[in-house]
Amino acid sequence: MSGYRHPCSSVKDCVLSLFQLTNETLNIWTHFLPTWFFFWKLLTGMLEMGDIKDPFTWPLLVFLLSCCSAITYSFYTFPEKWVNSTFHTYYVPIAIVNSIISTALACYSRCPHKLKEKLCKRLRIVGFVYPYVFDSIPLFYRIFVCVGEGCTVNEANTFHYWHISLAALTGFLFATHLPERLAPGSFDYIGHSHQLFHVFAIIGTYFQMTAIELDMTVRRQWLHAHLLPITFSNTVGAALLSVISSLCIIYIFSMALFSTRSMKEK
Incomplete structure (x- = not known):
């Protein structure tokens, strides 16, 4: 209800707002600081896993691009029963399309002058939930459905449970706007959903990365023997394509916002 920055802030105003208490300040810093932590953790993890020239370390680079974690899932968290299956073969291309669709939904949901507020909110939720659910289909099967031989039960499963539980909790908070809806105005600056x-x-994300590192360590020899070749095109290349496509979508919607602003000023 309060603490908003001016909608037509200059670049200087935006930078200075990093050090001013607004309802976005903690949102910014809870992105910025963990980014560097995960960057450091991934780099040290890759060094521990082996030579950067080893293709089996490339999927870790995908996390640095922060756009298509499904690619990493496709190599390290698939249950053994599904490795090299038809679903596995087409998993990465579909994941790229999902990444593009989710970015488009997130951007389109930011245009309330075209859409009703409730529809905007639903589109934004779908933009987050839809790619996560698809990316996690192999993991959900491995954790909750698969029984018997080839189900890949190891010490990483505990961390996968934690990751899934926290993902559900984040979705719940995002959709319900708790706790601020219970006490409007009390959590404007600190503690809102x-x-x-x-x-x-x-x-x-920390539990997710820990689980993937464990899967890589424990399953490395088996994957080397059974997995299809890991190439640049189906790991980092695919993630780069997702990044470029998403940036193009963001650019298109940003230009639309700038044109709307100039029209209002005129």
Whole structure:
């Protein structure tokens, strides 16, 4: 209800707002600081895993691009029963399309002058939930459905449970706007749902990365023997394509916002 920055702030105003208490300040810092932590953790993890020239370390680079974690899932968290299956073969291309669609939904939901507020909110939620659910289909099967031989039960599963639980919690907070809806105005600066969403998402990402590192360590020899060749095009290349496509979508919607602003000024 309060603490908003001016909608027509200059670049200087935006930079200075990093050090001013607004309802976005903690949102910014809960993105910025963990980014560097995860960057450091991934780099040290890759060094521990082996030579950067080894293709089996390339999927870790995908996390640095922060756009298509499904690619990493496709190599390290698939249950053994699904490795090299038809679903596995087409998993990465579909994941790229999903990344593009989710970015488009997130951007389109930011145009309330064209859409009703409730529809905007639903589109934004779908933009987050839809790619996560698809990316996690192999993991959900491995954790909750698969029984018997080839189900890949190891010490990483505990961390996968934590990651899934925290992902569900972040989705719940994002959709319900708790706790600020219970006490409007009391959590404008500290403690509102979007800040909590960031914090639990960060913790969930930590568990996710830990689980993937464990899967890489424990399953490395088996994957080397059974997995299709890991190439630049189906790991980092695919992630780069997702990044470029998403940036193009963001650029298109940003230009639309700038043109709307100039029209209002005129």
